[in-house]
Amino acid sequence: MIADNIRYVTGRISKCCEGIGMPGDKVKLIAVSKEASVAHMEEAISAGVIAFGENRVQDAILKHRVIGDRAQWHLIGHLQTNKTRDAVKIFSLIHSVDSLKLVQEIDKEASRIGKRQNILVQVNASGEKSKFGISPMELMGFLKEAVLYSNINITGLMTIAPEVEDAESVRPYFNALRELLAKTKPIVEGIANGTEYSNLSMGMTNDFEVAISEGSNMVRIGRAIFSK
Numbered sequence: 001m002i003a004d005n006i007r008y009v010t011g012r013i014s015k016c017c018e019g020i021g022m023p024g025d026k027v028k029l030i031a032v033s034k035e036a037s038v039a040h041m042e043e044a045i046s047a048g049v050i051a052f053g054e055n056r057v058q059d060a061i062l063k064h065r066v067i068g069d070r071a072q073w074h075l076i077g078h079l080q081t082n083k084t085r086d087a088v089k090i091f092s093l094i095h096s097v098d099s100l101k102l103v104q105e106i107d108k109e110a111s112r113i114g115k116r117q118n119i120l121v122q123v124n125a126s127g128e129k130s131k132f133g134i135s136p137m138e139l140m141g142f143l144k145e146a147v148l149y150s151n152i153n154i155t156g157l158m159t160i161a162p163e164v165e166d167a168e169s170v171r172p173y174f175n176a177l178r179e180l181l182a183k184t185k186p187i188v189e190g191i192a193n194g195t196e197y198s199n200l201s202m203g204m205t206n207d208f209e210v211a212i213s214e215g216s217n218m219v220r221i222g223r224a225i226f227s228k
């Protein structure tokens with residue numbers, strides 16, 4: 001059952017945090033509901049979930065009509081510029097920003113409705129051709145530009161590790177993201193006054209414990225919660 005799954009996942013998160021001497025409430029669980037029904041999402045809310053991750057704007061809009069602001073909405077999938085207006089309406093955090101064109105569009109739509117949109121920059125830490133994201137080499141240049149837009153708030157970085165059997169083998173990518181955050185922090189916080197650039201969105205069902213031990217404070221977990 002979903003409530004049992006959530007208890008199991010949050011237990012593993014707490015244990016993992018304990019292991020590295022970090023308070024368990026420092027890691028935010030984002031329940032990835034892209035394949036879940038609204039009924040299952042309701043069960044998750046009853047079991048204590050406060051944030052959902054969706055990867056398609058249109059699906060999220062439909063679910064949001066029912067669930068509304070009883071949960072926070074996080075966009076974790078690729079965002080097309082023509083969906084930006086809808087995305088800015090409902091998402092509290094967009095994890096997948098990977099181009100200046102998108103930054104511009106989000107800034108414009110946020111300004112239109114008087115919102116400051118929180119975003120993360122997606123980094124392609126593994127360099128896989130199939131993955132979206134800014135390359136680590138280009139991140140600094142990207143941030144120097146992106147930080148100038150006043151209706152967005154860059155709060156950290158996100159990455160998706162390669163799918164592998166052995167979660168330990170993706171540790172270097174998580175470690176690289178943490179180092180990139182540290183390296184780019186002075187730029188973002190220096191230019192965008194008052195911004196807290198501190199989030200690392202990394203870790204999914206297969207690798208979240210490795211991600212937490214490398215500094216993740218946002219884990220995006222789908223299958224371990226919603227599949228049987």
Ligand SMILES: *Cc1c(COP(=O)(O)O)cnc(C)c1O
Nearest residue numbers: 032055076204205220221222223
């Ligand atoms: C689907 C998805 C997840 C969740 O993956 P699980 O393996 O089901 O935990 C996390 N992040 C992104 C970007 C996804 O697309």
